[in-house]
Amino acid sequence: QLSSVLPDLGEETTKDLIDAVIRELGQQTSWEGISGLFLGSREILLASGLHSASTDFARFMLPRGVEGLTHEEVRLRTAAGDLLGGCGHVLLKEAWESSSASLIAIIERNFELDDKQRGMQASRVVEHSFGLKKTTDLVHESEGWRNLDTTLAACVHLMNACGERVMVDANTERLISLTLRARDHPNRFMRETSLKLLTSLIDSSFKSDELSLTIGKTEELAPKVSESIAKGLEDNWSQVRYAASVCVRHLLEFSPVPVKERLYPLLIPRMCLNRHYVAEGVRLYSQETWRTVLGHRGRELLVENFAETVAYYETQCEADNHAVREAACQGFAELSTRIDEAVVIPEVKRILSALIKCFRDESWPVRDCACTASSTITVRFPKEVEATSLLPVLVDLWFTHVADNVPSVRENSAMSLADAAGAYGESHPICGTLVVRDLCRGVIHSVESQPQDSTRSLLKEDSHFGAAYKLARDNDPELHTDKTLYSCGSLAPKLRKGGCMDHGFRRNKEPWEESDGALRLWGRL
Numbered sequence: 448q449l450s451s452v453l454p455d456l457g458e459e460t461t462k463d464l465i466d467a468v469i470r471e472l473g474q475q476t477s478w479e480g481i482s483g484l485f486l487g488s489r490e491i492l493l494a495s496g497l498h499s500a501s502t503d504f505a506r507f508m509l510p511r512g513v514e515g516l517t518h519e520e521v522r523l524r525t526a527a528g529d530l531l532g533g534c535g536h537v538l539l540k541e542a543w544e545s546s547s548a549s550l551i552a553i554i555e556r557n558f559e560l561d562d563k564q565r566g567m568q569a570s571r572v573v574e575h576s577f578g579l580k581k582t583t584d585l586v587h588e589s590e591g592w593r594n595l596d597t598t599l600a601a602c603v604h605l606m607n608a609c610g611e612r613v614m615v616d617a618n619t620e621r622l623i624s625l626t627l628r629a630r631d632h633p634n635r636f637m638r639e640t641s642l643k644l645l646t647s648l649i650d651s652s653f654k655s656d657e658l659s660l661t662i663g664k665t666e667e668l669a670p671k672v673s674e675s676i677a678k679g680l681e682d683n684w685s686q687v688r689y690a691a692s693v694c695v696r697h698l699l700e701f702s703p704v705p706v707k708e709r710l711y712p713l714l715i716p717r718m719c720l721n722r723h724y725v726a727e728g729v730r731l732y733s734q735e736t737w738r739t740v741l742g743h744r745g746r747e748l749l750v751e752n753f754a755e756t757v758a759y760y761e762t763q764c765e766a767d768n769h770a771v772r773e774a775a776c777q778g779f780a781e782l783s784t785r786i787d788e789a790v791v792i793p794e795v796k797r798i799l800s801a802l803i804k805c806f807r808d809e810s811w812p813v814r815d816c817a818c819t820a821s822s823t824i825t826v827r828f829p830k831e832v833e834a835t836s837l838l839p840v841l842v843d844l845w846f847t848h849v850a851d852n853v854p855s856v857r858e859n860s861a862m863s864l865a866d867a868a869g870a871y872g873e874s875h876p877i878c879g880t881l882v883v884r885d886l887c888r889g890v891i892h893s894v895e896s897q898p899q900d901s902t903r904s905l906l907k908e909d910s911h912f913g914a915a916y917k918l919a920r921d922n923d924p925e926l927h928t929d930k931t932l933y934s935c936g937s938l939a940p941k942l943r944k945g946g947c948m949d950h951g952f953r954r955n956k957e958p959w960e961e962s963d964g965a966l967r968l969w970g971r972l
Contacts, residue, residue, distance in 0.1 A: 449487055453494035462500045465491060469507065478520040485515060485526040489533035505537040513549045516598050524594065528601030535608030540616075543609045547618040550602055554625050557595040599629060599640040606647040611654035614661050623648060623671065630675040635684040642679050642690035645672050646697050653701035669702045673710050680717035683768055685726035692721060692729055696736045715752045716759035723777040725770040749782070750790050756782065757794045764801040769810040776805050776816035783824040795828055796835040803837065806844045811853045818848055818856065822863030825878075829870045833877075841867070842878050846886050849964035850956045857964040865971030884972060887965045894962035 456464070468491070472484050488508050495501035508530060515527030535542040602622065606613055613619050626648065629641035649672070652664040676698060679691025695714055699707055721733035737745055749756060760782075763775035779798050783791055791798075802824075805817035821841055825832045832838055845867065848860035868875075868883040876882065 450490040450494065453490060458500070461491065461495050465495075465500055465504045469504075472511070478518065478523045481515070482520075482523045482526040485512065485523070485530040489526075489530045492533035492537050495537075501537050505534040505542070509534045509538065509542060509546055512601075513546050516550070516553055516601055517594060521597060524597035525600070528597055528604050531601050532604030532608045535605045539609055540612035543605060543613045543616060546605065547613070547616060547622070550598055550605075551618055551621050551625065553594055553598045554602075554622075554629075557598070558625070558628065595629065595632075596634075596636045596640050599626070599637070599644055603640070603644050603647050606644070606651055609651075611651050611658055611660055614651050614655035614664055619648075623668070627672065627675050630678065635682070635687050638679065638682060639684070639687045639690045642676070642687065642694045645675065646690075646694045648672070649694070649697045649701055665701055666703055666706050669698060669706045669710065672698070673713055677713050677717055680714070680721060681763075681771075685724075685729055688721065688724065688726070689729050689732065692718075692732050692736065696732075696740055699736075699740045711748055712752050712755045715748055716756040719749065719756060720760065720763060720771075720774055720778050723774040723781070725774065746785065750786060753782070753786065753790050753794070757797060761797065761801045764805050769808070769813055772805055772808060772810070772813045773816050776802060776813065776820045780816070780820035780823045783820070783827060788828070792828060792831050795824065795831045796837065798824060799832065799835060799837050799841070803840060803844070806841075806848075811851070811856055814848065814851075815853070815856050815859055818845065818860050818863050821845075822866050825867045826870045829867075833871075838877050842883075846883075849968050850890065850961040851964070852956070852960065854963075857960070858967055861964060861967035861971050865968060868972065880972060883968070887968045887972065890961040891965035891969065892962065893958040893965070895958075897958040 453461070468484055468488055472481070475481050475484060485508075488504070492501055492505055492508075495504075512527045512530040512534060515530070516524050518524055518527070531542070531546065534546075538545075622644075626641050626644045629637050630645070632638055632641070649665070649668065652661070652668045655661040656664050672694075676691050676694050679687055680695060682688045682691065695718060699710075699714070702710070718733060718737065721729055722737060724730045724733065741748060756778075760775045760778050763771050763778075766772055766775070779802060783795075783798065799821060802817045802821045805813050806821065808814050808817065822845070825838075825841065832841070842864070845860050845864035848856050849864065851857050851860065864883055867878050868880045871878045871880075873880050
């Protein structure tokens with residue numbers, strides 16, 4: 448409401464409002480009141496322009512905003528960061544020069560906390576919040592670093608407001624080093640905020656070079672930050688991955704062409720895979736970046752960096768995150784159909800070997816994608832696939848999954864096997880249509896042996912997924928002892944990667960599922 452009326456206030460009324468805020472700030476003791484005044488002050492500074500009253504007000508509020516960053520309440524610290532952005536809007540370079548040393552000192556102090564200090568601080572927080580005395584088992588990975596995230600975010604606000612002027616300050620180099628260190632932090636909020644700060648640094652470097660305040664600052668910064676951005680593009684958390692996607696777009700938009708060419712082998716594979724990533728925000732943003740930044744050179748750059756892309760996709764087929772393995776399979780299917788044959792053929796065996804691992808995955812969407820991708824490659828390169836000696840393995844996997852427990856896997860497996868058989872013709876001894884027809888005839892009548900009343904155990908022979916299985920084992924010590932700790936809501940590796948016996952659910956196939964899959968395959972044939 449305040450921001451909506453501020454543009455219509457005269458200078459005198461604004462001065463009276465500023466005086467009232469200053470008086471109230473001296474009387475407030477609650478964090479809620481101080482936080483509200485910080486946020487109100489930011490709106491005043493953003494709306495009041497550069498007249499003398501707002502300049503004096505910004506100088507008055509700037510040290511109070513810095514002090515607020517050390518408060519124990521996170522919402523007040525967040526408001527203090529917003530306030531610093533408002534002060535930077537008015538004071539520009541002066542705001543950065545006056546506060547950067549203090550901000551960096553706060554960041555460095557938080558980095559210097561050792562594990563013992565973090566544990567002690569976490570214990571105090573938990574005891575204060577929950578009334579618990581024995582807290583040794585409740586130390587969360589982010590508690591001891593509670594000022595770090597908000598201080599990094601405050602630097603983002605301040606840098607966005609001050610712009611290119613910060614790049615000529617000596618403290619900025621220290622901040623770059625600390626930001627790169629924060630990018631490798633175990634807590635995902637730190638990694639996300641550090642990438643936002645890297646984006647601000649890239650923007651400021653470009654503007655600084657453009658205005659001739661510095662020479663070659665962007666060219667100097669790009670190689671320093673590229674590895675950190677690449678790690679962010681493959682982070683297990685979608686929010687971090689999205690922040691890295693924003694950062695890489697700014698990096699490639701503002702970097703000189705020679706610098707971009709050197710960075711492409713590192714960044715192109717990760718950018719390309721994220722175009723298939725399960726999180727919609729990451730996927731759509733990455734697709735837009737591919738179009739806007741690379742333009743018509745996307746396919747050309749993939750060809751130039753094809754070996755690096757295949758190698759990267761191969762590693763992602765082994766990722767703990769099942770959504771990443773699924774995206775890698777989709778990426779392989781795209782490479783095999785949209786890149787020139789001469790480029791793809793030398794890598795066919797390598798691609799199929801990676802897809803076969805995913806074909807044996809415990810996650811059915813991964814198996815589904817691997818099934819379709821391997822068939823797509825086989826249809827386009829039948830001779831090359833046969834030369835790899837992997838065709839019998841593929842036929843066995845396709846046919847096995849025709850009777851999979853998941854209907855969509857049965858459908859796509861039937862389609863994949865029929866398409867592959869069509870590529871090899873009638874008489875091929877391994878994957879010809881006659882061979883596949885005989886395989887189909889062998890199981891199409893399986894439903895005749897289906898029991899009248901086919902009950903299944905929901906906990907032992909059946910799938911290891913679903914509500915019944917979860918409820919039965921929620922308090923099983925085996926699930927909660929000596930395991931990797933993941934933050935709540937993360938894409939932890941809930942489903943295992945492939946192995947020789949991993950594919951499919953744990954229960955035996957039902958006879959009707961074999962007949963159902965055979966009918967689907969017969970229709971495709």
